[in-house]
Amino acid sequence: MLQLGDEVFLYSVVFVVVLLGTRSPLWTAALTASLYLFLAIFRFPQVPSSRARQVLHPTGAAAGSGKVSVVAHRGGGHDAPENTIAAIREASKNGATGVELDLEFSADGVPILMHDETVDRTTNGSGPLGQMKLSELGKLDAAAKHRLREKFAGEKIPTLEEAVEECIKLQLTIYFDVKGHPDEVQPTNQTNKTRLYYAAAALKELYKKHPVLYNSSIVCSFEPKVIYRMRQRDPDVVTALTHRPWSLSRFGDGAPRFSSPWKHQWTTLMDILLDWAHHHILWKLCGISAFLIQKNFVSPDYVQYWAQRGVEVVAWTVNTEVEKQYYQELLQVNYITDSLVEDCEPHY
Template sequence: MLQFGDEVTLYSLVFVLVLVGTRSPMWSTALTASLYLFLAMFRFPQVATSRAQKVLHPLVGKVSVVAHRGGGHDAPENTIAAIREVRIRGRPRHLGVCPTAGCCTHNMRLCGNCTNKNNHCKQPTDLLAPLWVFFLAIQAAAALKDVYKRYPVLYNSSIVCSFEPKVIYRMRQSDPEVLTALTHRPWSLSTLGDGTPRFSSMWKHHWMTMMDILLDWAHHHLLWKLCGVSAFLIQKNFVSQNYIQYWAQRGVEVVAWTINTKLEKEYFQEVLHINYITDSLVEDCEPHY
C-alpha cells in the first residue's frame, strides 16, 4: 500500500511527477497549488475525537466487535432477527442500506419487516443503535440525513461506511456532523478477494492494476482528508502495527474486516487492539473478502 508520509511529501511527490511528465516548472507549480487549494476549500474537517470514540469504543478501553450485516452467519443477514440476536450479545451492528428512503436493509424483501407504512424505520433508536451503516447507494444520503435529524441519538451511536468515496463525501455534504469511514481493499479492481485476477484479458488486468495503485494512493493521501473520515475499514490481510500507527498519526482509527476465526479474533483484540468486523459472534466460519 502506498504510504509516503505527510503533506509536504505528498505535494513534493505530485510536483516531481508532474514535472517529469510535462517538463514544465510552471505547470508543476500550478497543478500542485491547485491540488492544495482544492483540498483546502472542499475538504470536510473530522468529527470531534471525543464523539468518534463514543461510537467506535462504546465500552471505554475495550475493542469493539462489529457483527457484519447483523452477523450473517448466525442469523439471516440484515434482518430484525439478526439485529436482536446481536443486541442480546451486546455488540454493535453493521447493516446495508438500500436506495429506498428509510429502508434499514439492503435486501428489498426485508424492507417491510423494519419500516412502517410511511417507509420510515421502526424505532431506530431501539433497533439500530449502536449502528455501523454500510452505504450501498448515494440516494440514501438524503434519507439517512432525515433519520439523523429526527433521532439525534444516532449522532453519538452510529457511523456511515462505504467503499465509494463519493458516497461518503455526499453524506458529509448532507450532514457534516455524521461520523463516517472509508472502506478499502487494495487490488480490489484487478483481483478478487482470494487473489484471482478479475479479467482474463492481460491488458485489461494490467490497466486495472494501475487503477488499483492510483486508488490506493488516493485513499491514503487524498480521500480520507477530503471526506474527513474518523475511521478506515481495511481488509484484514493488510493490517500491521505500522499501518495502524500510520492512521493513528492522522487521527483515524483502523477497523479490520472480516475476522472469522478464533485465532484471528484473539490476535486483533489482544495484540493489535483494534476494532474488527466479523460474520459470526459464536463460531468460526468461512473467510469473507
Template sequence: MLQLGDEAALYSVVFLATLLGTRSPTWSCLVAVSVYCFLAVPDARARQVLRPGPRAAAPIAHRGGGHDAPENTLAAIREASKNGAEGVELDLEFTSDGVPILMHDETVDRTTNGSGPLSQISFSELSKFDAAAKHRLSEKFSGERIPTLEEAVEECIKLQLSIYFDVKGHPDEAAAALGHLYRKHPVLYNTSIVCSFEPKVIYRMRQTDPEVVTALTHRPWSMSRFGDGAPRFASLWKHQWMTLVDILLDWAHHHFLWKLCGVSAFLVQKNFVSPDYIQYWAQRGVQVVAWTVNTAVEKQYYQELLQVNYITDSLMEDCDPHY
C-alpha cells in the first residue's frame, strides 16, 4: 500500500497537474487527498489479512488445495482447514446466467464430467456436474459439486479461514459480486484479499470499495514463456516481440501499477522470490506472497528463512510443480 511520506512526489505531481488544469488550489487539494484515500489501505487491516495466525509464514491452499481434494470445492476448503491451512485461494468465474461460482478455467472440461465453456452453461446445468470426476481422489469425493461464491465464502467464515479471491477477468461483474459479499459479510474486510493478474480488475475493485485489501499477481516472462521456461511461440520475431512486452510489463508492475492499484501485497511465482526481492517490496509497504510452493524443502525455506506467506497445492505431501 502507499505511504504518504514515501510517496510525497506522487501526490505533488497530482496536485500540480490539477492546479495547472483547473487553476484552483481548492480542487487541487481535494483531488490529491482523494487519490491518497483511494490508494491507501490501513496497515493494521492489511497485516491482519496477510498474517492471520501465529506462524511467520501462513500456508494458503491453492484453489482450496487442489492436490488434497477437488479444486475450488467445499470439500477442498474443509480439507484445507483440517490439514492446517490458514487460508485458501479461490478462483472466481461466472456462469452464462451471471451466477458467481468457483472455477479456475473458462471451460468445465478439465475438472468435471461436463464439457463446454462456462459462458454457455447455466448454473442449473452446472450443478449437475461432478467436480471430482477427474481428480486423483475421485472415488473419495464422488458427487462433489461446483459451489457458488457465496457458499464458499460462508464455509470459509465458518472455518475461520482467510480468503484470497483470485479474479481472472470480468472486472465489473467481479467487483459487483465481491462488493455485495463484503457488505453482507463485513468480517471479510479483515480476513480476505482480492488478487488478479489484471490491474484493471484490482483498480475496478478499489473503485467499488477502497476499503478492500488487494494484491497484484505476477509471473515475469509470462507473455513470452510458459511456466517451465519453454518459449510460447515458434516464430522468432513473435517471441522477441513478446519478450519486449514482458520487459515493459515487469517494469510497469514494479514502478507504477502497484501504486495506481493501491495494493497491499504482490503475489509472485516462487522462482523469482529472494530475500532482496522481499526487501524491495517491504520498503514500499507491500508484502510478498509466493506461489506455488509444493515441496517440504521449499515450505521450510519460506517458513524459516524468508518468512512470507506461500500458496501450495497440498498441505499433506510433496506434489508436482505448478506454474
C-alpha cells in the first residue's frame, strides 16, 4: 500500500482542486479516494535497494561505497561515433563505468542502436529508420558525419544484441534509453502484414538470454508508459524516468518552441502539470529506482528530495571538467557525459 508522509499533501491538493471544480464534497471525496486506490492497486514496488545500488554504483557495490558512476552518453558521442561498438570500446578504454544506449527498430523489427528517427544526421544514408531493413542499415557508415570520421571510417550500426554482448564483455553498466514503441504497429514487408513492436518485449527477451543484465543495466525513458510496460513485462528490471522540465514549451537552450503566444502558454501549463505528475505520481506508479534529470535542474536539495523517496538522481549531460567535479565531489551523484577525455559543447 501507499505510505503517507508527503502523500497527505498530494491528496490534499487533489481534494481541493476537485472541490473547487465540482463544488460537490461527495464527488470530491470519491474521486480522491479513487486516485488513491488506483495508485495503491496498480503501482509497482521499487526493486530492492541493494540491487538498484549494484546497478547504479557497480564499482562500489561490494563495499557499499556508493562511488559516483560516469556514464558515456550514446556510448560517448564526442569521443567516437554515437551508438556504435567503437563508442562502447572507447568509453571503456577512457574509464567510463557504463554507457547510455538508444534503442530503436529496423523496418523488419530488429532492435538496433540509433537515436534519431532518420539516419541522416549520423550516417552517409538518408531516410526514415522505420522504412529501412537491417540489411540496408548494414551498408551505411555510422561514422560518416562524426568529427573523427577518418579514424572510425566504416563503423556499422550495431544490433542491440551485438552492443549488449560487447558491454557484458567489457563489464560496463548499460542505460537502455527507450524512445517509445511500447505497443505500436508498423508494416514490415510488401504484403502489408504487421508486427507488434514491443520495446519491453524485446528487452525482456534480452534479459532472459543474458540474466547478468538484471544486476548491470537499467531501462530509462522520457515516456512513463514505456517504463510501466517494462515493469509489467518484468518487474525485476531496474528502471528510471528521464525528464527535462519545460520540454513541451521550450527547447533545451530555453528558447520557446512556438511563436504563437497561446500555444506557448498552453504548453507551459502542460509542462507544469507534467512536472508535477513526474514528482508526485508517475515515479511511484512505475516504481522507479532512479530519476534522470537535465543537469541545470540538479541541486543538493533536489538530490535530497529524491533520496527521501529511495530514488537516485542521475544528471545529464555533463560536459565540462568543472561540472564533473561538482557532481563527483559536492553532489556525489552519477552523471552522463558526451566525452570522457575533454570538454565539449553542451547537449540538451
